């Protein structure tokens with residue numbers, strides 16, 4: 001079984017006096033959580049226990065019961081009358097922070113030892129435990145009740161006592177088919193919102209190779225661009241026929257808007273004569289730029305997934321991002337192309353998790369020459385503008401039309417690239433079916449990847465992925481192979497480009 005999780009944010013309507021109670025509840029939650037962080041620091045062996053046993057151990061240390069009348073560090077001394085479920089939520093928050101802190105401390109020690117071995121100077125400061133606590137209070141069942149689509153009862157700390165209050169929930173309802181988890185109260189500026197994690201389980205969709213073994217399987221191949229058509233998607237069947245195409249535009253508008261905003265920042269900087277990064281005016285402009293990118297990445301990725309679902313595709317395939325080609329020119333032009341490139345990465349990451357929530361998997365292929373290769377005969381194409389006439393020559397980067405001198409294919413260049421991307425996935429899966437000789441030298445072979453090249457996609461969980469990906473990349477073969485289902489639920493923020501690619 002596979003799992004998909006997401007968080008639903010709901011705005012709330014409440015009398016203004018509740019806001020003060022939300023604040024006192026949050027303050028108490030953080031007091032209790034930081035107290036437990038101290039307890040864990042004093043009893044580090046707790047971190048070796050399972051989460052259930054750690055909870056029990058911490059309660060024995062702090063909570064008085066009949067069998068345990070004198071706990072070592074009583075919670076009551078800090079905060080009296082804390083309900084059991086509120087305490088447990090705070091303990092879990094503290095355990096989470098303590099584990100994270102422990103991990104970063106271990107990593108720091110490892111780096112320090114490594115530097116000492118190489119006799120290098122090591123100046124990095126060790127990580128410090130959290131000085132202040134600003135966690136959002138989580139409400140375990142028992143701290144909330146009576147949830148409907150439009151309201152929920154929450155148990156709040158007023159500073160003197162615990163009371164139940166009823167708040168109205170606005171905006172979106174919880175989605176069908178998802179199981180809600182424990183909600184938390186999150187402050188957004190002067191407003192408070194309710195965040196609810198939701199989870200659904202579904203039958204695991206199966207690996208790319210398994211899915212493509214059926215001729216009826218449909219894949220959605222996506223060519224992402226920096227300019228006018230941000231994404232061009234084609235639906236292809238596993239046996240190679242093309243079913244549908246869509247062009248998702250908007251790139252020109254985004255680029256224009258972003259470039260204009262960057263230009264204003266540049267002018268402000270010129271005026272002040274210094275890099276006024278924190279000028280209130282520039283802060284607002286940067287915020288706008290981020291907002292534009294974020295919104296477009298969400299919109300385009302949602303439309304990609306919608307299109308794929310509409311045509312019953314079960315696999316999305318992109319090309320690896322490749323490298324950012326630095327642009328020459330003014331600040332606004334350079335900055336703009338960099339941000340357009342980042343946005344491309346964000347469209348991919350968003351599409352990947354949105355597709356997973358719909359039960360689709362995502363794969364990536366080698367990007368080499370996808371826009372120069374003819375989808376029909378694999379010869380090199382000519383890219384041209386319509387004004388260049390019917391028999392154009394050469395390759396004009398970014399031109400919309402494609403013509404193949406070898407087979408006479410004519411069409412849209414981005415659509416051609418999208419077809420090539422789909423073909424690469426099929427070719428790769430087809431190649432993988434044959435038994436292969438070891439890719440790496442003797443003794444170098446990775447057990448897990450026997451016969452299959454693992455890429456950064458599958459490897460990025462651990463540290464050495466980049467080096468291994470490069471080694472594989474130069475060895476032979478393909479950009480991506482395995483898909484790691486567990487990881488797809490929470491894809492990493494920005495996919496790293498694979499440093500070297502070799503031809504298929």
Ligand SMILES: [Zn+2]
Nearest residue numbers: 374377404407
């Ligand atoms: Zn051709």
